[in-house]
């Protein structure tokens with residue numbers, strides 16, 4: 001679906017990969033996932049509450065608390081994470097062409113004042129697998145840096161239905177979300193931005 005991808009610092013960005021009905025279908029598929037595994041507000045190892053709320057689907061979910069950043073088989077409430085919806089797996093297959101499916105789908109929710117500072121994704125066992133991001137709802141200003149801290153960065157607005165693939169040399173690039181344009185989309189009834197991050201964690 002959609003146009004050919006744009007390449008930025010090794011990131012493959014598919015603008016409008018999902019059309020309106022596909023985005024709405026994805027939100028509908030996420031509803032039971034969020035009901036079974038409610039969003040929670042994670043705390044960094046240093047005890048700082050994150051502004052993004054999150055939960056996961058799949059065999060493993062990414063969590064952070066005083067004990068550190070890691071993947072866990074259980075939601076903080078003690079229940080297993082729900083399965084990754086087929087519509088989400090179809091996006092992974094479509095943009096990566098891989099037979100191996102992700103074992104983790106992190107669901108990040110950004111309210112009006114949420115952001116995510118520049119970081120690398122380094123908690124996975126094998127960095128040769130790509131990471132795929134799906135944006136839904138309000139626009140988010142995505143910043144891409146380098147494989148080491150510092151240096152020049154590029155920024156790009158990610159809108160609802162955009163899909164980003166990061167693989168190869170770009171897999172360990174610093175990235176983050178500076179801010180969202182709250183209310184820019186009508187996809188989510190209460191506004192905000194959802195980002196799905198698909199990964200092979202182990």
Ligand code: MD3
Pocket residue numbers: 106108116120121130131132133140164165166167170171172173175176177195197
């Ligand atoms: C990084 N989330 O949860 S996804 C994260 O929009 C995270 O919620 C941001 O960074 C968000 O770790 C950005 C965009 C993205 C896409 C592909 C990647 C980040 C990536 C591939 C490798 C590393």
Ligand code: FE
Pocket residue numbers: 119120121175
């Ligand atoms: Fe990340």
